Amino acid sequence: EPEVTQTPSHQVTQMGQEVILRCVPISNHLYFYWYRQILGQKVEFLVSFYNNEISEKSEIFDDQFSVERPDGSNFTLKIRSTKLEDSAMYFCATTEGLGTTGTNEKLFFGSGTQLSVL
């Protein structure tokens, strides 16, 4: 089965530093998502991205966060100035379509990047 690839698998950073998390979507997929899971809490939606634009974002996705697809393959999540509470597992997910016709669209997840902010 096709895979979503995330790098790095673990990232340790100092508070206030910038981090970039990378994701390589499945090649024919058009919709990209970032989710995160703080230890013991729910998997939370951050942002969705389509056609080089953010299509939806949650309250968590504030000005410290940004996403882009710089080279047409990688999909990145940048946190400008990390805080302790940004420590979490960050998941990238992709779908081929959006399910707008009422059909189900399967999310394909990467294995995540564990971000630790010290």
Place this chain on the structure above:
Amino acid sequence: GEDVEQSLFLSVREGDSSVINCTYTDSSSTYLYWYKQEPGAGLQLLTYIFSNMDMKQDQRLTVLLNKKDKHLSLRIADTQTGDSAIYFCADRRGGGSYIPTFGRGTSLIVHP
């Protein structure tokens, strides 16, 4: 806002049935999902049910949906040690947003 709740842990003996429960709050949910996460891996879609269905069976998996009570369950028959994983319930609401909302996951531990 919408919410999805699950219990954190379930321990069963190999060969028994497992039942993982989930409640959700959004009455406009169109699809409800069960995802499975094995150690070191991402979430994988296990099965899903459309909101106009009560039950869906797929080999050892049975999904039951009680829309009135907003309750979803996943039954795994003849649970095996390979079923040990974290199981996430998620719903996808209607009304123009197609983003699934996840619970915190239930850790299923299968012991011999």
